[in-house]
Amino acid sequence: MSEALLEVEDLKKHFPIRGGFIRRNVNHVRAVDGVSFDIPQGQTLGLVGESGCGKTTVGRTLLRLTDPTAGSIRFRGQEIATLSRRRMRELRPKMQIVFQDPMSSLNPRMTIKQILTEPLRLNGVGRDAAHKRIVELLETVGMTAEQANRFPHEFSGGQRQRIGVARALALNPDFIVLDEPTSALDVSVQAQVLNLLSRLQKELDLTYLFISHDLSVIRHLCDEVAVMYLGRIVEKGPVEKVFTSPQHPYTQALLSAVPIPDPETRAKRIILTGDVPSPVNPPKACRFHPRCPRAQAICREIDPPLEAKEAGHLAACHFPGPQEKWPITQTREVKVSEG
Amino acid sequence: MDDDKLLEIKDLHLHFHTYGGTVKALRGVNLAIKHGETLGLVGESGCGKSQTAMSLLQLTPKPPAEYPQGEILYHRKVGRGSERKWIDILRLPEPDLRRIRGNDISMIFQEPMTSLNPVLPCGEQICEVIVQHQDVGVKLRAWDRFWLRRGFKTRRYGKALEGAAPRAIGMLRDIGIPDPEGLMERYPHELSGGMRQRVMIAIGLSCDPDLLVADEPTTALDVTIQAQIMDLMRSLKTRVGASILLITHHLGVVAEMADRIAVMYAGRIVEEGPAVDVFKAPKHPYTLGLLNSIPDLKGGSEEGGADGADAGAPAVQTAQERSRRRRDLPVIPGTVPNLLNPPAGCSYHPRCPFAFERCRVKVPELQKAEGQMVACHLYDPDITVPAALRNKDASVYLRPPGADGFNPNPTVKESDLGGRAEA
Numbered sequence: 027m028s029e030a031l032l033e034v035e036d037l038k039k040h041f042p043i044r045g046g047f048i049r050r051n052v053n054h055v056r057a058v059d060g061v062s063f064d065i066p067q068g069q070t071l072g073l074v075g076e077s078g079c080g081k082t083t084v085g086r087t088l089l090r091l092t093d094p095t096a097g098s099i100r101f102r103g104q105e106i107a108t109l110s111r112r113r114m115r116e117l118r119p120k121m122q123i124v125f126q127d128p129m130s131s132l133n134p135r136m137t138i139k140q141i142l143t144e145p146l147r148l149n150g151v152g153r154d155a156a157h158k159r160i161v162e163l164l165e166t167v168g169m170t171a172e173q174a175n176r177f178p179h180e181f182s183g184g185q186r187q188r189i190g191v192a193r194a195l196a197l198n199p200d201f202i203v204l205d206e207p208t209s210a211l212d213v214s215v216q217a218q219v220l221n222l223l224s225r226l227q228k229e230l231d232l233t234y235l236f237i238s239h240d241l242s243v244i245r246h247l248c249d250e251v252a253v254m255y256l257g258r259i260v261e262k263g264p265v266e267k268v269f270t271s272p273q274h275p276y277t278q279a280l281l282s283a284v285p286i287p288d289p290e291t292r293a294k295r296i297i298l299t300g301d302v303p304s305p306v307n308p309p310k311a312c313r314f315h316p317r318c319p320r321a322q323a324i325c326r327e328i329d330p331p332l333e334a335k336e337a338g339h340l341a342a343c344h345f346p347g348p349q350e351k352w353p354i355t356q357t358r359e360v361k362v363s364e365g
Numbered sequence: 366m367d368d369d370k371l372l373e374i375k376d377l378h379l380h381f382h383t384y385g386g387t388v389k390a391l392r393g394v395n396l397a398i399k400h401g402e403t404l405g406l407v408g409e410s411g412c413g414k415s416q417t418a419m420s421l422l423q424l425t426p427k428p429p430a431e432y433p434q435g436e437i438l439y440h441r442k443v444g445r446g447s448e449r450k451w452i453d454i455l456r457l458p459e460p461d462l463r464r465i466r467g468n469d470i471s472m473i474f475q476e477p478m479t480s481l482n483p484v485l486p487c488g489e490q491i492c493e494v495i496v497q498h499q500d501v502g503v504k505l506r507a508w509d510r511f512w513l514r515r516g517f518k519t520r521r522y523g524k525a526l527e528g529a530a531p532r533a534i535g536m537l538r539d540i541g542i543p544d545p546e547g548l549m550e551r552y553p554h555e556l557s558g559g560m561r562q563r564v565m566i567a568i569g570l571s572c573d574p575d576l577l578v579a580d581e582p583t584t585a586l587d588v589t590i591q592a593q594i595m596d597l598m599r600s601l602k603t604r605v606g607a608s609i610l611l612i613t614h615h616l617g618v619v620a621e622m623a624d625r626i627a628v629m630y631a632g633r634i635v636e637e638g639p640a641v642d643v644f645k646a647p648k649h650p651y652t653l654g655l656l657n658s659i660p661d662l663k664g665g666s667e668e669g670g671a672d673g674a675d676a677g678a679p680a681v682q683t684a685q686e687r688s689r690r691r692r693d694l695p696v697i698p699g700t701v702p703n704l705l706n707p708p709a710g711c712s713y714h715p716r717c718p719f720a721f722e723r724c725r726v727k728v729p730e731l732q733k734a735e736g737q738m739v740a741c742h743l744y745d746p747d748i749t750v751p752a753a754l755r756n757k758d759a760s761v762y763l764r765p766p767g768a769d770g771f772n773p774n775p776t777v778k779e780s781d782l783g784g785r786a787e788a
Contacts, residue, residue, distance in 0.1 A: 213614070213658050214655060214696065216658070217660075221693040242660040279589060283589045283591065284617065284662055285620060287616040287617045287644065287656065289620045290641060290645070298592075301557045301559055301560075302587075
């Protein structure tokens with residue numbers, strides 16, 4: 027097992043809600059509320075969860091695009107959560123991000139060449155060297171040097187996302203946060219971009235944090251996966267383990283909810299009732315208990331710790347394991363209640 | 366004409382006149398929906414699937430849109446009995462169209478936030494449709510409609526809305542909303558995405574339509590909420606007995622919902638047939654490529670059973686499994702053609718690994734091939750397919766480029782291919 031490139035411990039990010047007469051903080055959105063994981067060199071950690079569970083905030087906080095409220099982030103053993111802005115800036119070339127929507131993350135008034143030159147020039151690369159690097163980058167992501175003088179709107183979604191990847195690669199990073207890089211793309215284009223990402227990882231020994239809500243994409247690309255629910259990790263482990271024997275009922279529900287492109291296996295669903303509760307007032311104790319089919323009294327009182335159920339496979343649940351192991355306490359009908 | 370059909374689209378063309386030229390959005394769509402069936406219309410963005418749906422209700426503004434040829438035949442209920450009459454929606458005057466919209470054919474749009482009116486309570490939005498089409502005990506006069514068009518509600522209109530309320534509440538209760546009376550008073554922004562989509566469904570079903578057009582009904586929702594909505598639509602369909610035209614780019618959703626599937630590419634239907642056949646034995650190279658490029662959620666377990674490769678010990682299996690997962694996904698090379706200037710012949714030929722001479726010249730017609738209908742020269746009995754293509758197994762062509770030195774297609778433009786750099 028290789029050395030961990032990135033170690034995250036008890037990371038928290040609370041966004042204040044201001045209100046009242048003197049705009050004081052009346053409450054907090056607990057977007058990320060105690061998340062710990064580490065990513066070994068050259069591996070991919072997948073972060074899955076529904077919208078609003080805090081997965082994007084985790085990605086942004088790791089790069090200090092937003093400052094964490096509490097917790098520690100260590101990159102190659104160096105604590106970066108409390109680093110000054112200047113010191114952070116020196117580290118940024120090694121940590122990059124690819125954003126979700128390629129159209130809104132590329133400046134429409136800049137040509138591809140300008141977009142890609144900017145990070146290089148800012149980091150002291152000469153004009154000629156930068157030009158050479160751009161040609162190289164475009165070829166790496168499967169585009170041609172002639173396209174460098176065009177504007178983002180002249181490209182298709184898949185090509186734009188390639189440009190986003192090229193920009194992230196410009197400064198030879200070690201670690202890239204991929205924030206839903208394929209969710210705005212069609213399946214056939216998605217496959218092209220996924221292949222590109224896994225090829226780059228092999229060739230350049232990159233470490234990825236892959237944020238996605240699409241479980242099949244996570245399974246395809248990642249080594250480890252962490253499932254998030256309301257700002258916490260509820261299950262974490264090697265991809266195969268989590269997908270074949272999920273321990274946490276939320277993971278099971280999530281997996282069973284994915285429609286499988288095969289009309290003969292219309293899967294039996296665990297349909298979760300209701301919506302995700304608000305992260306301003308998350309449920310006490312286990313955050314999943316209001317929607318959990320196997321919730322008991324203990325779930326309303328004691329918060330289950332994230333602990334190993336098997337080697338390397340962690341889950342935060344009082345009643346882990348397959349659904350059959352525990353009696354179902356709620357009906358499976360579609361009951362809707364507002365969170 | 367067959368009486369088991371509810372709707373038949375024949376050779377529908379739709380052009381948009383723009384400064385850049387004429388965009389040929391639909392180029393001869395042929396489609397039929399039977400009574401009580403769910404037809405899934407799949408395709409990538411820009412292939413014309415939403416425009417097909419909009420055409421059914423004539424919601425596309427004309428101009429810039431123009432329908433140069435084709436007909437949309439709809440088997441409409443006449444009176445209260447079971448009597449039906451064929452009408453051509455394309456040639457219907459506006460007042461008649463208004464009577465059909467929401468009543469005979471209704472639509473659920475993709476974005477529930479943008480398609481609900483933010484300044485009206487949900488209840489009023491449901492009642493509105495009912496007042497327009499059903500008997501609620503209060504008869505609206507021209508005077509009421511006159512003011513309504515100008516944004517004012519007359520007292521009589523208010524009474525009519527009240528009259529429609531019980532029906533709306535009943536509808537919401539059917540949909541499984543716990544507090545329907547409370548929801549009637551609430552505004553769309555107070556609701557979650559899943560609830561908004563339920564309100565849209567309630568509006569769509571409030572007048573017992575014969576055909577429900579659902580345009581990407583679950584795309585904006587999370588998987589768990591998507592599962593709830595799909596469950597709801599399935600249970601409602603069996604109860605109401607409406608036909609559903611389900612439009613989506615998500616192949617998983619169609620597989621779960623649809624009885625029959627039509628695959629669209631560049632403004633034409635390329636394959637159509639029973640869901641099981643299309644997924645089990647896709648005929649058109651595009652369908653094949655599309656199905657192959659989805660990452661597999663189930664992992665190697667099923668696949669291994671199929672090709673009998675990983676029958677080893679569990680430890681060996683995981684190692685194999687890992688390497689399998691690490692393999693590249695098969696991709697369709699290239700990008701969707703520009704409909705300003707679509708390619709001659711079969712519109713898929715620049716990306717198709719099977720393309721031969723004829724594909725570049727002649728547009729293939731939809732024709733029967735086993736269980737389904739396919740628009741591809743490979744399945745035309747009158748054409749001699751080059752022997753090299755006929756004997757090849759399709760999967761060979763759809764392996765990722767670069768795998769064992771195989772180059773799938775020399776005709777593809779070089780620029781768009783990620784995997785090609787390897788080869």
